[in-house]
Amino acid sequence: MSMLLAARNPILRWSYFLEQWDRIQGAIFQHLQLTLMSVLLGFIISAGLAAIGLRYRWSIGPITLFAAFVYTIPSVAFFGVLRTTPLGLSVYTVLIPLTGFTLLILVTNILDGFRAVPASVKEAADAMGMTPMRRLFTVEVPVAVPYMINGLRIATVTIVGLVAVAGIVGYGGLGNLIMEGIRRQFWSPLTIGASLSILLAILLDLLYFLLGRWLTPWARTARS
């Protein structure tokens, strides 16, 4: 019985993959687009929040608390609730929660990056006659870059997974294929959606790794 079922509903039917290639391609593109847009937006907002936090130390607590609160909202509920608002089924319904989920990871990593700049390095920069702006952009930001890239890396991989969840409202890139597979009890789209989502996460992770090596040659040469 199960053998028969498996024969009719294999893990992956290759013909399905070829027939549906246009749809799959579109799903990959949407998945990538949602991921990169939310991470980019999240990074811009987080940079702003981190700047406020570094300028007014007391605000770090509330900022982190806010980001952590957003992070704890179950993603399914977040998408579902926004779906019922006037936003309806638009890109914003998905993009707003996704962006929100990146904040905690990005804000904490950016702040960690700036806090990792040794006091002696800042003192030396001042004593060499650097203006505060020059110190920020030629010393503090570059020294914080490895932390920022690390934050972006974790946020991106997390978001690739969460975009798939947005398939629940029908706007989730490869998540749409996964949902279709579940609804139709048909393995092929589910397998394709899930494995491509994983592959995408791994590829992006690798890209960040290479970006990190390229941007911070000094960080990997440390004596160990």
Add this chain to the structure above:
Amino acid sequence: MDADLKGPAIRFRGVTKRFPGTRTQAVDNLDLDIERGSIVALIGPSGCGKTTSLRMINRLIEPTSGLIEVEGTDVSSQPPVELRRGIGYVIQQVGLFPHRTIAANIATVPRSVGWDKARIDQRVAELAEVVGIEPSMLSRYPDELSGGQQQRVGVARALAADPPVLLMDEPFGAVDPIVRSRLQDELLELQDRLHKTIVLVTHDLDEAIKVGDRIALLNVGGVLEQYATPDELLRAPANDFVERFVGEGRSMRRLGLATVADLPYEAGPVVEASADVAAGLAVIDELRTDWLGLVDDDTFLGWIPREELVPGADLASLERFLPAAQVEPTSTLRSALEIIMTSRTSVAVISDNGRFRGTVTLERIRAGLAGDFDAPTEHAA
């Protein structure tokens, strides 16, 4: 900058610093003149304001009241950014920029002030040689260097735009004693060539004595207790605090500071080779020693033990023992003492480029340290 080349390079006048929220001053009404081309060591217990005083010079800290002049100009009248580009700064943790190569670190200030690339490259290569950094290291990053190498780069970076004044905050505090001693020697060699005005904060009295032309000893609350040369500080502490601070081992420390030339020379148990045995015996009897030295004109010939001095012997033909080592007028009393302790004759021979000048004994050194010869000593050329 209108350099007032006659006055001191750095002048503190009535400088007081009180940090907000504290009751006592960090620095209290400080007057200090730092002579151009000299090294002044600021020393004292923690809380004495030595680092605060240093950091007020380049306006990393602003004084509450009082005046600080660098090269004749009130520092508060200069924008901090410009002021600091003209003052070298070296700190204990070095603070090299980890994301920049060694060459780029050294080039920090020249780049800020807009030198062209060729001039910067040339200056970086020059400084690498001055502080002893291999050219191959210039393209590396700070984390690849040892602590001592990093500190050398820190000094090179501070010297990059050739500032007349160099501020150093416990520059050798983070390296091990052997490296520290070598870096101190290098600083002194550097100073022989560059003649900078250097203010150095330290908590190590031996370091202050070794590198300082003068030492400013501060007490808790930022009170200047004594400002004097190392020898003066050890020989004549101004008060109980100074005496306690320089503490035990004052005489031992002075051994490394005072030189043989600070003592009046004495001939010692030495006669001309043409003298007869009776005259030689008379000399060593009077000085109560068992060895007689022989000189021929200006050359020290060697030592003869008392047993050989039998009546009728010819002094010049007796077997002589040459001293293993001699001292120069510029030698420290420490090295003279070393020779006295290791020679059978208990006497060190002073030789000035091979010419016999006299002898040093333990008693002479003791009297010297006790201040018996405090009046300036003059030696016939």
